[in-house]
Amino acid sequence: MKTTRQLARQRRQRRRLVLGAGAALTAAGVLAYLVMALLPGHETDAGPAAAAPLVTAQPKAAGAAGTGSPAVTASPTASASPSPTGSAGPKTATPSATPRPSSTGVPRPPREASGTTSLSGRIRPGASYQGVATAYEAGVGDGACLFGPSPDLMIAAMNTTDYETSRACGAYVHVRAANGKSLTVRITNECPLPCAPGQLDLSQQAFAELADLKVGRLPITWSLVSPGSVGTMSIRYKTGSSPYWCGIQVIGHRNPVARLEVSTAGGWRQLSRTAYNYFLSPDGSGCGKAIRVTDIYGERLTVNGIAVRPNVVQPTQVQFARH
Incomplete structure (x- = not known):
């Protein structure tokens, strides 16, 4: 049978064990709290600044604001890369008279070599023009271009619009009639109103190569050419x-x-x-x-x-x- 002293000692040991266990549990809880607070992405109730979403700190892609779609200007597209012919030099330029659709479906203007757009004016290399051919008595072949008598009468007068303050003077154009016949003429004269844009007033000699003079007006297409049989300037x-x-x-x-x-x-x-x-x-x-x-x-x-x-x-x- 245990004495009173032994019973008191056992009670003191149990009390120390209970207090030690409680302290250990408290310490473990504090440690767990600290670990969770330090984990990435854990939101703590640290005040108004912590409540702001993180994405606002990310820079937005240019052009994306308010659209909800990706900013296509951030990466190059196929139309931004140089083409094999591109504008490598004037000789490679072959602009089309019909605008070409781009990858976005918006028509592009005809492409020309670097600087050619500003140099060519209305009559552009590679473009085809529609109009009507008429005839006039050319005499010796002189005209508004003031070249003097022409060595041959395969010449034409250009309508005032395409004449463009004499920029068309001396140009060689290939004329194709609706009946399939064609010829090349040199611009030596101006055809004033009522000559319409696209119209060529051919010398009677040139018109007769395409149709009978009695036809009067002949539907044509024409384009600029660069003939080989030309001497020096x-x-x-x-x-x-x-x-x-x-x-x-x-x-x-x-x-x-x-x-x-x-x-x-x-x-x-x-x-x-x-x-x-x-x-x-x-x-x-x-x-x-x-x-x-x-x-x-x-x-x-x-x-x-x-x-x-x-x-x-x-x-x-x-x-x-x-x-």
Whole structure:
């Protein structure tokens, strides 16, 4: 039989065990709480800042705001990559008269080589135009372009719209009639109103190659060409030209002329073009100096040694490349 002292000692040991177990359980609970609080993604009730969604800290893709769709501008598309022909050079450009659909279904404007769009004006390489052909008595073949008598009468007058302040002068166009016949003519004249855009007023000799003159009006399509059987170009100063004022004309060019520049002390100076197919230097700047001629394909030819000799056709040794 246990004594009173032994019973008291056992009670004290049980009390220490109970207190120790309670303390251990409390410590374990605190430790578990701390571990859970430190785990990634665990939200604690730390105040208003912790309640903000994390996605607001992510930068939005450009162009996606308010659309709900992915921002397609963030990655290149097929239309943004260069094509095999692209704009590698003027000679490779073959624009279509019909706009081509893009990958988005929106029609694209006709593509041309770099710089060609601004140089070609209304008559563009590779484009096809519809209109009507009429006929006129061409005489010796002279006309508004002031080239003088033509070596042959396969010539035409361009309607005022496509004539475009003489930009069409000297252009070669291939004309195809609805009956299947065709020929190439050179633009030497302007056909004023009522000639409509697309209309060509052919010399009677040229019209007769396509149909009987009695037909009067003949539906046609036509396009710019760059013929091979063309000699070298010539330069002519206008009557009245001098070192103080001059007009300069290019004759016999294979491709339409886009601009003409003259050499001055300050560099190349571009001259303005008149409706009668001369480039003018009102103050005489560059008259008698080197001349630089550019065609609609961007090719530049420099001509030296052309003196100011009014109304004299002076041949050169250069010609634009064929396209």
